[in-house]
Amino acid sequence: MQSIVNAVERAFIEQANGGLVSPPRFRVETKQGDLVFTAGAATATEKVIGFRVYDTFANEWDGHQQLVCVFDSDTGVFKGVVIGNLLGALRTGAIGGVAIKTMARTDAEQIAVIGAGLQARMQLEAAVTVRKIKLVRVFSRNREHREAFAAQMAKKLDIEIVAVDSPKSCIQGADIVICATNSGKPVFDAAWIEPGVHVNTVGPKSIQAHEVPTEIASRSSVIATDSIEQLKAYAIPHFLVGTPDEERIVQLADIVVGKRAGRQDQDDMTLFCSVGLAGTEVVVANEVMKKASCKGASP
Amino acid sequence: MQSIVNAVERAFIEQANGGLVSPPRFRVETKQGDLVFTAGAATATEKVIGFRVYDTFANEWDGHQQLVCVFDSDTGVFKGVVIGNLLGALRTGAIGGVAIKTMARTDAEQIAVIGAGLQARMQLEAAVTVRKIKLVRVFSRNREHREAFAAQMAKKLDIEIVAVDSPKSCIQGADIVICATNSGKPVFDAAWIEPGVHVNTVGPKSIQAHEVPTEIASRSSVIATDSIEQLKAYAIPHFLVGTPDEERIVQLADIVVGKRAGRQDQDDMTLFCSVGLAGTEVVVANEVMKKASCKGASP
Structure with a gap:
């Protein structure tokens, strides 16, 4: 990875x-x-x-x-x-890894993973290659799934992973939140996200069905995506299209090369909206x- | 095949x-x-x-x-x-076979093959599946090539194949002429083609470089192609585009299903211009x- x-x-x-x-x-x-x-x-x-x-x-x-x-x-x-x-999952995972490398606090140690499927696994696998992670909490509505995730990924990545029974307890204390569900309704409350946290969202992202709350964007100092062109081209619009935050979305690539500013402060909240850059x-x-x-x- | x-x-x-x-x-x-x-x-x-x-x-x-x-x-x-x-060669060969099945005299027994490359081989291989062929003559400018073609294809198809040293002697007596060269200049004279003959051309076909003489079209009762749309869409126009014969070109498929008339008479000359139908x-x-x-x- x-x-x-x-x-x-x-x-x-x-x-x-x-x-x-x-x-x-x-x-x-x-x-x-x-x-x-x-x-x-x-x-x-x-x-x-x-x-x-x-x-x-x-x-x-x-x-x-x-x-x-x-x-x-x-x-x-x-x-x-x-x-x-x-x-495709490997690719989306790696893109998430680059987003975390580029946008998350350099001293990030704790990750919250919401979702326990293949994409949640790939995101985590990529994340641990770019930050020194000490603790992971995982939440999925299905208890078996989250426990299997914790056991299997702890073994695979040689890291402490705890399955928790609510999104709130999952997010608490995390420096990085990976949201990789198939939920069409926000799976957490924007108020739960603390200063300094970076969020990756890779699941549903349309205005009709999105896994993260829209307010997360206005709370974020930096909002990035892998392809603004693609983000703006969906038949059913992306959940940030038409919001006041739309104009603040920058290309992750531009942050990577320093053309655009990324995180300025340890307390900045940052958001990465994954769309899957073609190529x-x-x-x-x-x-x-x-x-x-x-x-x-x-x- | x-x-x-x-x-x-x-x-x-x-x-x-x-x-x-x-x-x-x-x-x-x-x-x-x-x-x-x-x-x-x-x-x-x-x-x-x-x-x-x-x-x-x-x-x-x-x-x-x-x-x-x-x-x-x-x-x-x-x-x-x-x-x-x-x-791709197999496909073009098979299309040529359908053209011969559909357009050549049903009693065709002799084939002239001009060209000795892979496509010439494929065309011949397809042709012998649709007509009872007794004799094949092959011409290529390179003596070794035409002799190898004759020896190898005779063995493969269990048929008599003679390598000859001129296009004219190749065409003489043939009921079907397969032209599969990479020549940009016509490799035979239209006058050499006798009544009743069917010609397949699969090599160069642009107005600037084409292996068969333009006059072959006006001498033909039926001119067909596998895709009129494609024939008319080349950046460098097809050699029949802009000629009085352009409007007479019909889809091979329409002859196959009887929507358009094919050969009406044993003495009709017919021409098939292969372009390679997508799909x-x-x-x-x-x-x-x-x-x-x-x-x-x-x-």
């Missing part, structure tokens, strides 16, 4: 410098469902071009897959294809392929 | 009935080169949706590949990806995957 967070950070630097090509997503449409493509190229340091493709067919069949195909952006030579839905999938897939062992690879 | 020609023919039937979705190609552009996508869906009989992607980087590096990704158009479930440049790659890939043995497949 460390090297993936680093690769995504380099991609953000490319984005800030105008080197990341991410054309609008395109679709092949049929009556039953579409194929959606998000393409991208990072030609400066990562030297990759490629795309992600996934289907929008709404059914419970097994076998739905995302594909991420990677080519060398210097030569056009095909590098490989990563098949499976894990990569980063390709960078992550490339990184995964670099790390992939030859063991078990087909000829 | 037989089953692939049949699958492509079914795709043409879908095209004629409006069931083949093939949106315009789209591109991801960088300074060094682009990724080009041709997507397609055949939802009626083939039940596939997918796309082909290839790069336009102009260099001699090894490892340039085309990918064709196939999904089930009923469920959206991923079916597989075919990697390699062979599939057919996906059908061919699906067919290849059906046939693929499990032997050696990765888990």
